[in-house]
Amino acid sequence: MLKFILRRFALLVPTFLGITIVAFGFVRILPGDPVLLMAGERGLTPERYQRLLEEFGYNRPLWQQYIDYLGDLLRGDFGNSFVTKQPVLSEFFTLFPATVELSVCAMVIAIIVGIPAGIVAASKRGSFWDQSIMGTALVGYSMPIFWWGLLLIIVFSGWLGWTPISGRISLVYFFQAKTGFMLIDSLLSGQDGAFLSALRHLILPSLVLATIPLAVIARQTRSAMLEVLGEDYVRTARAKGLSTRRVVGLHALRNAMIPVITVIGLSVGTLLAGAILTETIFSWPGIGKWMVHSISRRDYQVVQGGLLLIAVIVMVVNLLVDMAYGLINPRIRHN
């Protein structure tokens, strides 16, 4: 198992290098001169333009710029935002907890609804339940996120008035962020109703963000369960006289979880991409919204750094998923 983890760790290095090349190249390919963009509408004298080019190192060959960029990265320097002049890294980590909070809630919803839905569909194959669950999943999967989000806002916030339209917490509450996670901070603040307000703000965006992963997880669970339920060892478990609940929920599910875990891992990438739209719709102050703003402001340092950081997170999550594999499937652990 240790060897397995070490090997997976070693594989991270080339993946990381690949991502740096993409992030670095992406910004260079974009049309427009970053120095001119920074200068804004007033323009620059040729001497000042030259000085700025040298200051940022943009006059040197690309490969040298790339090496410098790598060196900076290794020292933890992701560059500074052109707009705010703040380090990209610190901006990222100020906003990151909001995205994590949203994504974790969405994932929890997707898993605790998706897996049981898939199990029910598989064990009642072909029934009314199976067809309605799979039909709903297909609709959910095909729904454009921005449209689905707006629809929910109209119905639940507009017509019914059950949930707030946007933001993370009602403006009447104010407290210092301790963890960056609003649910935890609101609890720690001890203010009456703060937690409830945070929770109410979280519901709609989490639901919207959860929709696609939920649909994928439900469908994957169903097909994996259908396959596993026909296996010899499931018959053995039944022949032992175990209850259906134990046969399906333990003997079959444990085996069916292997492909489902893969899908959950892959969904994390989708989730972060979905967060960009969801956060924009709900004005959720996370990295998704930050990235969208930076793109529209041509803040290339932020786009480059943010891209890299998001990619690293997806990478780490996939590593964790691979490790979870080993825990669930002894055949992987021992090979």
Place this chain on the structure above:
Amino acid sequence: MTHLLDIRKLCIDFQSASGLFRAVDSIDMHCDSGEILAIVGESGSGKSVAMLAMMGLLPWNAKISAERMLFDGHDLLGLNKRERRRIIGKDIGMIFQEPMSSLNPCFTVGFQIGESLRLHLGLKGARKRERSIALLRQVGIPAPETRLSAFPHQLSGGMCQRVMIAMVLASNPKLLIADEPTTALDVTIQAQILELLLSLQREKDMALILITHDMGVVAETAERVQVQYAGQKVEEQNVRSLFSAPRHPYTAALLASLPERARTRGKLPSIVGVVPGQFDRPPACLFAPRCAQAKSVCNENVRQQGAAHGHALCNFPLEYTK
């Protein structure tokens, strides 16, 4: 006298896209404690299906009916799922053809045996572990203490079958059904597993139903043999008289096609034709199209003979002069 297992006129139909398919056609079967019954027949003759039906392990598209299905005084037909589970796995154990895939790859051997011990005997903790080790030792697994934490993929096929046997023995069953237990194993291992099953059967005075298509296995192990063809029981005799005086032409042809019994050099005798399928079932005797003795009457009706003629389902059972 009442039998441990007593089945009368068991019929099983499968609902398929092309209509009902009859897999088992009014089969009678009985088995007593301490007895070894072999069920022989080729693939698709309904050997396993009949046993799976008794265990309640058939998929939902199987329609089961029987005049009687008694086990140890319980009417298996009238039981609901929960009541049936109290008998299945406890008083009736079943092992299967593919030992490697019959054990759950995600759980250790110890867990899978312990599950039976806890469910049927209520054992927990150290006592459960002790009993598991004893069971593994009983089925001839070396170093049982360390094997408890092994996963099925770390064991050979023979070892897996031993674990399956240990798992089934955990609850001291009155009846053990072995569905082609040695088919997937090496020849040398086959003999060991059969020997193990026989010694356990004697030791515990269990009833053993051995499903097989291997006449050699039958000759070595069984006391009474039941021959099945296309879902019907065509003959039933004790093993010695079955081999010396088969009454049904199908049994005779099966025995004649054994390499060990071939009387002539050259081509091995075989049975022409194939088992009838869903759409070409003969009207009366199912074996008639392939039978050398068949006469026109065999396509009109077929008679069940008495014990003297091995209960053969045949109008013209083979006669032997002493």
